[in-house]
Structure formats: C-alpha cells, structure tokens
Amino acid sequence: MTLERSDIEAAAQRVGPHLRRTPVLRLPAGEAGGLGLDYPVALKLEALQVTGSFKPRGAFNRILAAATLPADREAGVIAASGGNHGVAVAHAARALGLRAEIFVPEATPEAKRALIEGHGARLVVGGRDYQAAFEACQARAAETGALLVHAYDQEEVVAGAGTLARELEAEAPDLTHVLVAVGGGGLLGGMLAWYAESGVEVIAVEPSNCPTLTCAMLAGKPMPAPVGGIAADSLGARRLGGIAFALAARHLSRGVVVADSAIAEAQRRLWHACRVVAEPGGATALAALISGAWTPPEGAQVGVVICGANADPGSAVAAWPAA
Amino acid sequence: MTLERSDIEAAAQRVGPHLRRTPVLRLPAGEAGGLGLDYPVALKLEALQVTGSFKPRGAFNRILAAATLPADREAGVIAASGGNHGVAVAHAARALGLRAEIFVPEATPEAKRALIEGHGARLVVGGRDYQAAFEACQARAAETGALLVHAYDQEEVVAGAGTLARELEAEAPDLTHVLVAVGGGGLLGGMLAWYAESGVEVIAVEPSNCPTLTCAMLAGKPMPAPVGGIAADSLGARRLGGIAFALAARHLSRGVVVADSAIAEAQRRLWHACRVVAEPGGATALAALISGAWTPPEGAQVGVVICGANADPGSAVAAWPAA
Numbered sequence: 001m002t003l004e005r006s007d008i009e010a011a012a013q014r015v016g017p018h019l020r021r022t023p024v025l026r027l028p029a030g031e032a033g034g035l036g037l038d039y040p041v042a043l044k045l046e047a048l049q050v051t052g053s054f055k056p057r058g059a060f061n062r063i064l065a066a067a068t069l070p071a072d073r074e075a076g077v078i079a080a081s082g083g084n085h086g087v088a089v090a091h092a093a094r095a096l097g098l099r100a101e102i103f104v105p106e107a108t109p110e111a112k113r114a115l116i117e118g119h120g121a122r123l124v125v126g127g128r129d130y131q132a133a134f135e136a137c138q139a140r141a142a143e144t145g146a147l148l149v150h151a152y153d154q155e156e157v158v159a160g161a162g163t164l165a166r167e168l169e170a171e172a173p174d175l176t177h178v179l180v181a182v183g184g185g186g187l188l189g190g191m192l193a194w195y196a197e198s199g200v201e202v203i204a205v206e207p208s209n210c211p212t213l214t215c216a217m218l219a220g221k222p223m224p225a226p227v228g229g230i231a232a233d234s235l236g237a238r239r240l241g242g243i244a245f246a247l248a249a250r251h252l253s254r255g256v257v258v259a260d261s262a263i264a265e266a267q268r269r270l271w272h273a274c275r276v277v278a279e280p281g282g283a284t285a286l287a288a289l290i291s292g293a294w295t296p297p298e299g300a301q302v303g304v305v306i307c308g309a310n311a312d313p314g315s316a317v318a319a320w321p322a323a
Numbered sequence: 324m325t326l327e328r329s330d331i332e333a334a335a336q337r338v339g340p341h342l343r344r345t346p347v348l349r350l351p352a353g354e355a356g357g358l359g360l361d362y363p364v365a366l367k368l369e370a371l372q373v374t375g376s377f378k379p380r381g382a383f384n385r386i387l388a389a390a391t392l393p394a395d396r397e398a399g400v401i402a403a404s405g406g407n408h409g410v411a412v413a414h415a416a417r418a419l420g421l422r423a424e425i426f427v428p429e430a431t432p433e434a435k436r437a438l439i440e441g442h443g444a445r446l447v448v449g450g451r452d453y454q455a456a457f458e459a460c461q462a463r464a465a466e467t468g469a470l471l472v473h474a475y476d477q478e479e480v481v482a483g484a485g486t487l488a489r490e491l492e493a494e495a496p497d498l499t500h501v502l503v504a505v506g507g508g509g510l511l512g513g514m515l516a517w518y519a520e521s522g523v524e525v526i527a528v529e530p531s532n533c534p535t536l537t538c539a540m541l542a543g544k545p546m547p548a549p550v551g552g553i554a555a556d557s558l559g560a561r562r563l564g565g566i567a568f569a570l571a572a573r574h575l576s577r578g579v580v581v582a583d584s585a586i587a588e589a590q591r592r593l594w595h596a597c598r599v600v601a602e603p604g605g606a607t608a609l610a611a612l613i614s615g616a617w618t619p620p621e622g623a624q625v626g627v628v629i630c631g632a633n634a635d636p637g638s639a640v641a642a643w644p645a646a
Contacts, residue, residue, distance in 0.1 A: 025345075
C-alpha cells in the first residue's frame with residue numbers, strides 16, 4: 001500500500017460537497033494578538049468542521065468509495081469509535097440515507113454518546129477501551145454484512161483525512177512545519193501522505209498517556225500502548241494503525257509527547273486568546289508549542305491543526321475569565 | 324461629517340498591525356453541514372478577534388489617530404463601556420504603552436469586569452446603564468485630560484469598525500446582503516460607510532429589548548430607548564449614535580428586531596452546528612435568520628457578522644449535547 005496525492009485528490013472530489021472548508025486563523029508572535037508564543041502560528045480550525053472534528057473527511061470517503069453496491073444500502077454501515085469517528089459515521093450515514101451502528105467503549109463520554117444517537121445511529125456500548133469496542137464491532141459486521149468504516153486504519157479513511165492537508169496547503173502555502181495530534185494515526189497518515197514530497201515537515205504530537213506512536217517507533221511496529229488521560233476518548237487507540245506506521249516510518253519528521261497538563265493549558269489558551277473551544281485531543285498539537293516540547297527552527301512558518309471540539313464548552317475552559 | 328471609504332482605508336493601515344484578520348466560515352443550505360436555513364450563509368467570525376469582539380478595530384484607530392501628542396502619553400485614555408469596548412480599550416492602551424481608565428455600569432457582568440482589569444486598566448463601576456457610566460467618564464476625562472475613546476459615536480471609532488466590512492468584502496466579494504447587530508451603532512455605521520456605494524445591502528438587527536435603531540428611525544433622530552434583555556451588556560446603549568443615525572438615514576437597507584429567545588437559539592445553533600461560541604450580542608445578527616425575522620430574496624448571498632464571544636462558554640450553550 002502506498003497512499004498517493006492522487007488518492008487524496010480523489011477523496012477531495014468525493015467528500016467536498018459534504019464538508020466545510022474550515023478556516024485558518026493566523027496569529028502573530030507575542031501576547032498582544034497572539035498565543036504568547038514568540039513566533040507566529042497558523043491554526044487550522046478543523047474543530048469547526050461538520051460534526052465538530054476532522055473525522056467526517058475519512059467517513060464520507062470510505063462510504064462514498066464503497067457504497068455503490070445495492071447490498072450496502074440495506075446493511076448500512078458500522079464503526080467502532082471513542083466518539084468523534086462514531087459521530088462522523090452516524091452523520092455521513094444519515095446524509096447518504098444509510099443505516100449506522102456505532103460501537104463505543106465504556107469510557108466514551110455521555111455527550112458523545114448522545115451526539116451519535118442524535119444523528120440517528122444505533123449505539124452499542126461495550127468494552128473497556130476502543131480496541132474492545134472494535135472487536136465487538138468486527139463480530140457484528142461479520143453477522144450483518146454492514147460496511148465497516150474503520151476509525152483510522154483504512155486507506156480510504158486515511159486518504160479522506162489527507163484532504164485536510166490538501167486544503168491547508170492551498171490556504172497556507174507558506175507553512176514549513178505542521179503539527180498534528182496522533183491517536184490511531186488516521187489524520188497523521190493523511191497529512192504525511194499529502195505533504196510527503198513537499199518539503200513541509202509534519203510533527204506528530206501525542207499525549208504521554210496515549211503514546212501509540214512512541215510505542216510503535218520504539219518497537220519498529222505498532223504495539224499495544226497505555227490508554228488513559230484527558231484525551232483518551234479521542235486519541236485512545238490501543239495501537240497505531242498500520243497505514244500510519246508505514247507512512248510515519250518513511251515521512252515523519254518528528255514525534256513529540258505532551259503531558260495532560262500541557263493539553264489543558266492549550267485548551268485554556270485557545271479560549272482566552274482566540275475564543276476557540278477545543279476538546280483535549282483537539283488541543284494536543286498546540287500543547288507541543290505551549291509547553292515547549294517542540295520549538296520551531298529559526299524562520300519556520302508553523303501550522304497547527306485544531307482537530308476537534310466535542311467537549312462540554314464550559315469544562316473545556318477551566319477558569320473564566322482570565323487575564 | 325461624512326465617513327468615506329478613504330477614512331476606512333486609513334484606519335485599516337493604522338489598526339492592521341494590531342489585529343487579526345478574522346476568518347469567514349461558509350455554510351451550505353440545510354441541516355447537513357449547515358445551520359438548518361434553506362439558503363447558504365457566510366459567517367464572519369469576528370468573535371475570534373483580539374479581545375473577543377470587533378471593538379479593538381475602533382479603539383486602536385481612535386487612539387492611533389490621536390495619540391501623537393506627548394500629553395496623551397501621560398493622561399492616557401478613558402472610556403465608558405458595557406464591557407467589550409472597555410476590554411478593547413484596555414488592551415489597546417496596554418499594547419501602546421498608555422494608561423487606561425474604564426467606566427462600566429452596574430449591569431456589566433463580572434467576567435467582563437475581570438477582563439478589563441486583567442488587561443491592566445483601572446475599572447470604575449458606577450451608574451445604572453451605559454449612559455450613566457458615560458456621563459461619569461466624561462466628567463473624569465475633563466479632570467484628567469485623558470483621551471476619550473467613545474464606544475460608538477466618534478468618527479475614528481466608526482471608521483475603525485468599518486475595517487471589518489473592508490475585510491469581509493475582500494474575503495467574500497460575492498455577498499449581496501450583510502447582517503449586523505446594532506446597539507450604539509458603531510459597527511453598523513462602519514459597515515454602512517464601507518458598503519454605501521457597493522450595491523451590498525446592510526441589514527441592521529437589534530434585540531427587541533434594546534431597540535435603539537427602531538426608536539431613532541421612528542422619531543427621525545436618536546432617542547432614548549429601553550435597555551434590557553440578554554444582550555444589554557453589549558448592545559445596551561441608551562440611544563443610537565449620531566454618526567450611525569446619519570449613515571443609516573442615507574444607506575440602511577432594512578432594520579429588523581429579534582426577541583431574546585431567538586438570540587439564545589442562535590447561540591445554541593452556532594455551537595451545535597459549528598462549534599462557535601458567541602455572546603448574545605454576537606449572535607443577534609444571526610437570530611434574524613434563525614427566527615425568520617428577515618428572509619433573503621431569491622439569489623441573495625448572505626453574510627452575517629458574529630461580533631463577540633465574551634461570555635462564559637458554558638452558559639452561552641444552554642443544552643449540550645443536542646442532536
């Protein structure tokens with residue numbers, strides 16, 4: 001498997017009519033008008049995407065690439081998800097007139113469960129973590145014949161996520177580095193596939209409590225990783241996807257790990273400086289800058305993907321107001 | 324007094340280095356990806372501006388146009404405000420190395436008071452409403468010689484607000500109608516001055532509980548209006564400004580009044596469909612569409628200014644999640 005720009009171009013054609021072109025917010029260096037960093041950043045506000053995360057890019061692409069068989073229309077689609085992917089699949093299925101069944105682990109927050117059901121999908125809660133929910137989902141798919149839409153490790157899903165990079169390149173062609181959060185690696189894989197030959201360096205950021213990329217890189221293959229902390233419901237895959245791993249092995253510039261406290265601080269900073277709400281996974285890439293875990297080289301033009309906001313907006317912003 | 328495009332161009336040169344170019348989010352018709360309206364809209368996300376509202380556009384322009392005299396540096400700047408203008412003046416003063424004193428009415432929420440003090444300004448609370456705070460502010464300005472930065476009725480303040488329209492025209496040249504909230508009328512005046520000869524129709528939207536524009540239009544001049552309801556702290560001027568009135572008399576396409584319940588529904592819709600937080604005044608223009616108080620003619624391309632988000636993000640979104 002090699003994912004090419006042409007796969008992402010094809011995905012963009014499929015998903016374009018169903019999605020928003022999310023805006024880019026450019027911030028200067030410093031406190032006055034900026035995030036308090038001593039260099040400018042460009043935020044890709046993908047949390048303003050349909051369903052509140054980047055996930056429908058992959059979900060629509062997988063379903064539209066596959067759902068040409070009449071049989072699919074009866075069995076519908078099925079997915080396992082910590083939450084955001086499930087919301088996206090439920091939304092895409094409803095938009096395309098298909099049934100959807102979504103398996104979530106016990107840790108999935110009540111709000112995300114309600115969003116999935118609100119989109120008309122059948123919700124099945126079971127299993128301690130994403131991996132357990134995925135196994136239950138696989139068994140059910142074998143029974144029903146529903147189209148399985150993987151949360152991150154399917155070529156069409158990764159290509160769909162890559163449409164974010166394609167959009168960002170068009171909107172911010174000056175970027176030299178792009179930071180992106182990693183859980184299962186669908187978004188990371190899509191970004192790497194698009195930017196592979198471009199000279200733009202992709203920096204992967206993961207929570208220290210969900211270190212799928214670190215575990216994979218240390219072992220030389222995807223390996224089970226701990227799953228925990230504040231971003232577990234969006235970045236808590238048990239292991240990195242094989243597609244993302246293959247792309248990371250060839251194209252990843254740098255992997256960075258951040259503490260939960262840095263993620264929470266990035267959430268607060270986004271609200272107080274920009275009036276942008278992000279869930280923990282959505283603020284994880286920015287946390288690498290806020291915490292100093294990664295510092296851009298001289299002259300870099302830094303982009304950061306804010307990839308999700310499916311959180312209670314009050315709890316996403318601890319202290320309000322702050323100076 | 325006539326405010327020309329050239330005044331707004333000059334303002335844009337002054338304020339540009341201090342402000343963000345706020346993004347435009349385009350939404351299709353319908354529920355899937357849209358706001359549930361049966362036509363597309365373009366949201367100008369001005370709530371993502373520095374200080375969380377459009378107010379620093381006018382504040383920076385007023386101060387930068389005036390503060391060339393050495394005396395200004397000692398006495399600093401002074402303003403009366405329901406909140407957002409005060410935050411903006413405090414921010415601008417700090418950015419420019421000036422002292423600031425801000426007078427707010429008793430109704431100003433604790434959060435906005437804290438933001439003003441957080442920006443290093445001296446806060447004075449007094450008076451039942453904005454008008455009372457303004458009178459106290461005027462008296463104090465006469466004592467200290469500080470530069471008074473009016474919340475809406477000064478030419479430089481209106482020209483500064485007009486830079487929003489200049490930006491929007493460049494970003495969304497296809498718009499035929501632009502909806503904007505009105506309180507004292509600074510933003511309305513700036514929008515009208517920019518779009519005056521362009522063929523773009525500006526629609527003013529005000530809460531039924533703060534009907535400054537309606538009262539002015541009925542009387543043929545700015546008249547005292549009731550001040551109340553959920554948007555009073557941002558749109559609760561006691562009367563429309565004279566500059567805005569003169570511009571409205573010549574250029575306003577249409578004025579529309581919305582109920583507080585429509586404003587609250589617009590806030591909810593912005594969060595649930597777009598993950599955008601707005602304060603009541605910031606969602607007021609959109610409320611005209613959500614409530615059907617104004618319906619675009621066939622073929623219109625509609626823009627809406629989301630002009631502020633200085634609200635507790637939890638309380639800005641009543642029920643979470645919703646389908």
